Amino acid sequence: MTTATTPLFQWDDAYLIGIDELDYEHRGLIDNLNELHEELLRNVDRDRVDQTLGDIHARLTAHFALEERVMRDGKYAGYATHKREHDEFLDDYVDFLFLFENNPGLGYSVMIETYLKDWVVNHILTSDRKMSQMIRH
Ligand SMILES: [Fe+2]
Numbered sequence: 001m002t003t004a005t006t007p008l009f010q011w012d013d014a015y016l017i018g019i020d021e022l023d024y025e026h027r028g029l030i031d032n033l034n035e036l037h038e039e040l041l042r043n044v045d046r047d048r049v050d051q052t053l054g055d056i057h058a059r060l061t062a063h064f065a066l067e068e069r070v071m072r073d074g075k076y077a078g079y080a081t082h083k084r085e086h087d088e089f090l091d092d093y094v095d096f097l098f099l100f101e102n103n104p105g106l107g108y109s110v111m112i113e114t115y116l117k118d119w120v121v122n123h124i125l126t127s128d129r130k131m132s133q134m135i136r137h
C-alpha cells in the first residue's frame with residue numbers, strides 16, 4: 001500500500017549559496033532526506049531504511065570533503081571552524097546510527113530525521129552561506 005506523503009521539506013532557492021557544485025550537492029542531500037522521510041512514513045523494511053541512512057552518511061562524507069577542498073582552494077579563513085562543524089556532525093550521525101539500531105521505533109526515527117533536517121538547513125543557511133560570501137568577494 002502506498003500512502004501520499006508530504007515531503008519533509010521542500011527545496012527553496014533561499015538555500016542556494018552561489019557555488020554551483022555545492023548547491024547541486026545540497027539539493028541532492030535534501031532529496032535523500034526526503035527519501036528517508038517517505039520510507040519512515042511508509043514503514044518500509046528496516047534494511048531499506050538502514051541502506052538510506054548509510055547512503056546519507058556516504059553523501060555527507062563526500063559533500064564535506066568537496067566543500068572543504070573548495071574552502072582550502074579559496075583560502076577561507078574560517079576553514080578550521082567550519083571543518084570542525086562537519087566532523088562533529090558526522091560523529092553525532094554515527095552515534096545516532098548506533099542508537100537507532102537499538103531503538104527502531106518510529107519515535108526515534110522521527111527524532112533522527114528532525115535532527116538531520118535541522119542541522120542541514122541551519123548549516124547551509126549560516127556556515128555554508130557565510131563561507132561562500134567570503135570566498136566569492
Ligand atoms: Fe559546510
Ligand SMILES: [Fe+2]
Binds near residue numbers: 022063124
Ligand atoms: Fe554544505
